[in-house]
Amino acid sequence: MPEPTLALRGAFLARPVLPKAFVQSTTAWTLAAPAVVLMALMLVGPTLAVVALAFTDYQLGAQSLEWIGLGNFRDLANDRTFWKSLSNTLLYAAIVVPGSVTLGLGAALLIESGTSLRAFYRAVFFIPVMSTLIAMAIAWEFMLHPGFGLVNLALKSFGIAGPNWLRTEGLALYVLAVIGIWQQFGFNMVLFLAGLVSIPRLLYEAAAMDGASSAWERFRLVTWPMLGPVTLFVVVISAIRAFQVFDTVAVLTKGGPNKSTEVLLYSMYAEGFEFFRSGYASAITVVFLLLVLAVTVIKARVMEKRVHYA
Amino acid sequence: MRVPVAPVLRHVVLMTAAALVLLPFAWMVATSLKPPGEIFADHIRWWPDRFYGVENYTAAFTKAPLGRFLLNGAIVTVSIFVIQVLVALPASYALAKLRFLGRDALFAAVLLCLLIPPHAVAVPVFLMLHSVGLLNSYAALVVPWTISVFGIFLMRQFFMTVPDDLVDAARMDGISEFGIVWRVMLPTAVPALTAFGIFSVVAHWNDYFWPLIVINDQALFTPPLGVAHFRNEDAGTDFGPLMAAATLIIAPLIAGFLLAQRRFIEGISLTGMK
Numbered sequence: 274m275p276e277p278t279l280a281l282r283g284a285f286l287a288r289p290v291l292p293k294a295f296v297q298s299t300t301a302w303t304l305a306a307p308a309v310v311l312m313a314l315m316l317v318g319p320t321l322a323v324v325a326l327a328f329t330d331y332q333l334g335a336q337s338l339e340w341i342g343l344g345n346f347r348d349l350a351n352d353r354t355f356w357k358s359l360s361n362t363l364l365y366a367a368i369v370v371p372g373s374v375t376l377g378l379g380a381a382l383l384i385e386s387g388t389s390l391r392a393f394y395r396a397v398f399f400i401p402v403m404s405t406l407i408a409m410a411i412a413w414e415f416m417l418h419p420g421f422g423l424v425n426l427a428l429k430s431f432g433i434a435g436p437n438w439l440r441t442e443g444l445a446l447y448v449l450a451v452i453g454i455w456q457q458f459g460f461n462m463v464l465f466l467a468g469l470v471s472i473p474r475l476l477y478e479a480a481a482m483d484g485a486s487s488a489w490e491r492f493r494l495v496t497w498p499m500l501g502p503v504t505l506f507v508v509v510i511s512a513i514r515a516f517q518v519f520d521t522v523a524v525l526t527k528g529g530p531n532k533s534t535e536v537l538l539y540s541m542y543a544e545g546f547e548f549f550r551s552g553y554a555s556a557i558t559v560v561f562l563l564l565v566l567a568v569t570v571i572k573a574r575v576m577e578k579r580v581h582y583a
Numbered sequence: 584m585r586v587p588v589a590p591v592l593r594h595v596v597l598m599t600a601a602a603l604v605l606l607p608f609a610w611m612v613a614t615s616l617k618p619p620g621e622i623f624a625d626h627i628r629w630w631p632d633r634f635y636g637v638e639n640y641t642a643a644f645t646k647a648p649l650g651r652f653l654l655n656g657a658i659v660t661v662s663i664f665v666i667q668v669l670v671a672l673p674a675s676y677a678l679a680k681l682r683f684l685g686r687d688a689l690f691a692a693v694l695l696c697l698l699i700p701p702h703a704v705a706v707p708v709f710l711m712l713h714s715v716g717l718l719n720s721y722a723a724l725v726v727p728w729t730i731s732v733f734g735i736f737l738m739r740q741f742f743m744t745v746p747d748d749l750v751d752a753a754r755m756d757g758i759s760e761f762g763i764v765w766r767v768m769l770p771t772a773v774p775a776l777t778a779f780g781i782f783s784v785v786a787h788w789n790d791y792f793w794p795l796i797v798i799n800d801q802a803l804f805t806p807p808l809g810v811a812h813f814r815n816e817d818a819g820t821d822f823g824p825l826m827a828a829a830t831l832i833i834a835p836l837i838a839g840f841l842l843a844q845r846r847f848i849e850g851i852s853l854t855g856m857k
Contacts, residue, residue, distance in 0.1 A: 300760045301683035308674035309689070311730035316696045319704035319711070326706060333713065380600065387593045396844055397601040400608070403836055403851055405789045407807035408829035411814050412611035415822055423610045426627045455604065463852050517702060520791045524811050538702055538792070545706050546796050555706050562703045569698050 323562075326555035333549035345556035355557070357532045358540040362564075365450055365536060366515035372454040373511050374504070377461025382496070384462075385469050386488075395466065398459035406456060406520045413452050414439065414525055439525050442533045449521050449534055457514060461507050468503035472496065509572040516564055537561045615639050615826035622822050635823060640831070642824035647816075649828055651802065652809030653835075658721065659805055660784045663728045667783060668776065671734040676764045678735070679742035680750050690739070696732040702792065709796055723797040724805065728787065734779055741775040742768060781843075781850030785836060806832040 302309075327345055331338035349355045384394050401409065416423045417438040425435030438448045476495045485494050519538040522528060528535035528543070537557060545554025609629070614622055618635035621628060643649050677683070678690055708727050712718050717726070745768065753767045769776075791807040798808060810828050840847045 297681050298683035298685075301677040301681040301686070304673035304677040304681075304760065304764065305689060307670045308730060308735060311670060312692065312696055312732065314711075315708060315727050315730050316699055316704060316732065317692070319707035320699050322707035322710075323703060333710065380597075383593055383597055387590050389590075390594070390597075392844070394597050394601060395848070396840070397604055399844075399848055399851075400837065400840070401604060403785050403789075403840060403847065404608075404833045405807055405810075405836065407789070407791045408810050408832045409607060409611075411810060411825065411829050412607045415614060415826065416607055416610050421623050421625075421822075423606070423627060426625070429625075430627070455607075459604075460851070463848055467852075513700075517700065519702075520807075523791065523795070524814070541702070541705075542792070542796070546709065551706050551710060558703055558706060562700070565700050565703075566698065573698075 320562075323555045323558050326552050327559045329552045329555075331552040333551055338552070341552075345553050348553065349556055349560070354532055354535060355540060358528075358535040358537050358557075359560070361446060361534060362516060362518070362536045365446060365453065365518055366512055368447065368450040369453040369457065369515040369518075370508060370511045372450070373457040373461050374507055376454065376458040377507065378465050378500075378504070380458065380462040381465035381469055382492070385466065395462070398462050400459070401456045402459045407524055409456070410452065410521045410524045413521075417448065440530055442530045445526050445530060445534045449518070449525065452521050453515065453518060457511060461511060464503060464507050464510075465500065468500050469496070472499045506572065509568055512568050513565055513572075516561070516568070537564075611826045612830055614822055615824075615830050617823060619821075619823060636827075639823035639827040642821075643813075643827040643831060646821070646824055647809060647813045647828065648801070649809065649813075649831060652804050652806045653831070655721075655803060655809075656788055656806040656832075659724045660787045662721070662725045663787050664780055664783045666725065666729040667731045667734050670729055671731055671738055672769065672772070673761070673764050675735050675738035675742055676760075676768050678739045679745075680747070680768075681760070693732050693735050693739075697736060705793070705796060712797060718797050719800050719803065721803065724794060724803070727793070731779075731783065734783070737779055738772060738775060741772055745771055777846055778850040781839075781847055785847075785851060788836060 328340060328342060329338045330341050330344065380394070380398055384391055415421075417425075419425055419435065419437040419440075422435075424438070428435040436444060439445050472495065476499065477491060480491055480494050485491055517538060518536050519542070522534055522536055522539045523542070526534040528539050538561065541554050541557040541561065544550045544557060613629050613631075616634060616636040616639065617628075617631040618633050618638070621631050621633070621635075678686060678693070704727075709718075712723050712727075717723050749767060749771070750763060753763045758766060788805075789807065790805070791811070794805045794808045795811075798804060801812070804812060810825075810832050813828055814825055
């Protein structure tokens, strides 16, 4: 904040009935009113409501609701589908996060290491990020079709009989993770490219003078440490996105076969909007919220650090 | 002279990766041009013997109201973006350029709301729309998204960089605060608004979760709902028209991207800050 502003604020605090300030307050709140009302109605209110609902037995259409304390959470603890759902979500994230971060970094480094066709590669890797995932999930499904899909036809030409990728327990979740990585790594690449550009050339020259001659040495001594904050940031964003996996599950597997691709948001959707058990769905939402919030708090810390580095 | 091994290797690796990334798109488009007999062939074929594109793309529009789905997508995404701007811009201006009681508290509330993932409020917002009888309507698709705290935050940060002199000069000219928002601030904000617009339109064109929850009526389906419904109806028999429909739903975004790559990447990367 520049000095004059601080001085003005001091004066404002000392004399709270300053007429001009009052006029500005009325104008300001009038300008902000639609945003304030909608924030209360669509964000703050519903967030408080979802936490409150998690402690009730409310079902859509019921005339009344009962306060049942931790009842929903006790049910969750005894619900095998829920544990499956939580562990699948974490496993999915544990594959997609390292996969999409590594590929994103690799693509960014390779693109930056030369000068030709930079824009072309960047554009190609970015296309899956913005393509409608539902449409692409359907394209992937046909590509993975056990009989007529590209993948199994290619395997067949090598004499290998490909499996039914999306209907095999113990395989389906990994296939969804591959689709997740395919969709997400281009996004991470863009963030890494921005990070690479901001590394001062001087550091590489200094490292070269100190005898770091190979590409690997330059990466180890300069690129990797300088990318540290960006990398942490990318990991956190990828994790939040991975926790929100829904589209591919809803269209391709519906949580099956045998709950092997059941994930948190899909459980929440099924409980809340297929069986209309709003209270129970809210309890699942609270678990999801805590998971995302934990990671978001880490991200906020990282962002603070990034500001200080800059 | 040394043989340039590294640059060649770079292109080999990147070209292979690019081909793999584009494979689902290529197979989708190839399938959309094949007649049923060639789709169910037992060997890989990229170009059809008998070109069946016209039939498949026509079928996509006649077997399912694809035109309606695309129109709904346009109506919903444009409405959301326009209202988001109408709501966010005055609030951002107030937060950036006016001194008022409770400003810091309001900005803190905006930052806190940034932490709320959109899926988290689905159950209560659904119950709310149900109780006022708005489920299954354009309003159900649009209203919950009219508030973008991210938009407020982004525009506030942008307005902080606009010199105060500009605002003061406008006041001297006797322009009201409301007028300043739309006649002075809006024109300066066009680059930031473009990035935000791309971010918003792409996010809501592609959204499946929310429309799936609030819409039953086929006439109100957005493109992702439409193509998913089309797939379930035909239960894996009519791949040609289905792939044609998928291609058509992605086409507007791809076209926009190819026209304005840099802006698209800028806009969508904004999600990283969210």
